[in-house]
Amino acid sequence: MRVLLALIALALAAPLAAQDSLPPAPYAYQQLEDPELEAQATELMHTLRCLKCQSQSIADSDAPMAGDMRHQVRTRIAAGEDPEDIRAWLIQRYGDYVSYQPRVTAATWPLFAIPLALLVIVFFILRGRFARRSKGAGE
Template identity: 70%
Template sequence: MKRLLIALFALLLAPVLASQLSAQDMLPPAPYAYKQLSDPEQEAKAQALMETLRCLKCQSQSIADSDAPMAGDMRHQVRTRIAAGEDPEAIRQWLIERYGDYVSYTPQVKPITWPLFAAPAVILLLAALLLRNRFRKGGKQ
């Protein structure tokens, strides 16, 4: 009986939770989500930065190309900060601090990521050593 009551309660509560989870999508878009800045130079800076930032909801789309509500909010943040005179690199760093390294298409070398940058060089070096030894042995026979 207790399990039946819990299951019934969960079924009744599910639509309420689903509506709360999709509440972000029901909000109107941020003012600068789809509206460009009036200054063409500032808009060019904003557009260049937005093309280097990844949408967190979409599969490998920049926030400039994505129609996701979250990408619209990020575009709004970029344009608002550019209009306030903030440096694009400072905006990028702020977004990386807020959302993590995944938000940027330009990877940063950090102690945790240096093996990713060093691995191709190490593999090429090992391949060159193996080939050198292979050709040396082949020439002596």
């Protein structure tokens, strides 16, 4: 029974191991020849999140997926595509989470509004307490 389980685990792990053993995409670690285009690509890569690492930009991550994303960014920049169009394409492909610059949409506006609402509530609570203290101290 153990041998059968080991064979099943090995069979399921083989495709995963094969993905990480593929050679990196050409522009994953190679910069563009034009320094201006490379600067545009690097600036964009620092604003995009590695989906595997989640705490690093694709410029800083060594994950294979980040290398593929760097390759896509550099290839599209070299082809003359606008960095914001590339960002929009990556967001469409991977979701809003890929960008370090969140957009305000119908689904995300509460994330921006709730902290502001809490600050307003705290302001009024503190104002009421200080008003009562100063009123009580003046008598």
